[in-house]
Amino acid sequence: SQTLPLAGKVVTITAGPTREALDPVRYISNHSSGKMGFALAEAALSAGATVHLIAGPVQLQAPEGVTHYGVQSAEQMLEQSLALVAQTDIFIAAAAVADYRMAEVAEQKMKKAQGETDLVLRLVQNPDIVATIARHPERPFTVGFAAETQAVEAYAADKLQRKNLDMIIANDVSRTDIGFNSDQNAVTVLWRSHNGVQRHQPEQASKQALASQLINCIVEQFEA
């Protein structure tokens, strides 16, 4: 019998948006659907891996057989990622993490100020989850995503180096027919090798079909 390429391997995936509280009833977030991360979880499972899926609030059901960790904030997503890092062989960061959170979350619902038209919120930067994992002493093979609107490959290559990633999956979010909330995606995969940055461009496909192509690509470099 043929053994699956990721048999005995642990894959941890972040997915969806994060949600950063302003007060007990309000938050900052984004439009990430989580579809790409969930499709990758399914594809990694099909490739024989044990799969951990750390997801922000999404309208999706985790595939049966995948361990799902529901989180809200970037800090919670980082905490769960760190809890799994030592057992993880491949870490894939597909989450759209909020770059900022409130410096101080209001304990009570914020009131609209009378006679004041402007409100200033003080935000602080969130930790970079994938960069933290990629610099961890027990770092797994680490894969990130880069959603760009211009100079897609140049910015992705820069992110690959700056975040110390093994591989980055770049997509052009200026195109409204693909990416973010769409069911289709077209990407370029970049990775570091002894001969510099290598690239591969899978055919544009549904997020499901693309996910299995990406898992194949990840397996190839993980083994290399």
Ligand code: C5P
């Ligand atoms: O820097 P940028 O947000 O464009 O990088 C995108 C990549 O970094 C994605 O893989 C995303 O999941 C990851 N990321 C993260 N933690 C953050 C910001 C981004 O893991 N705070």
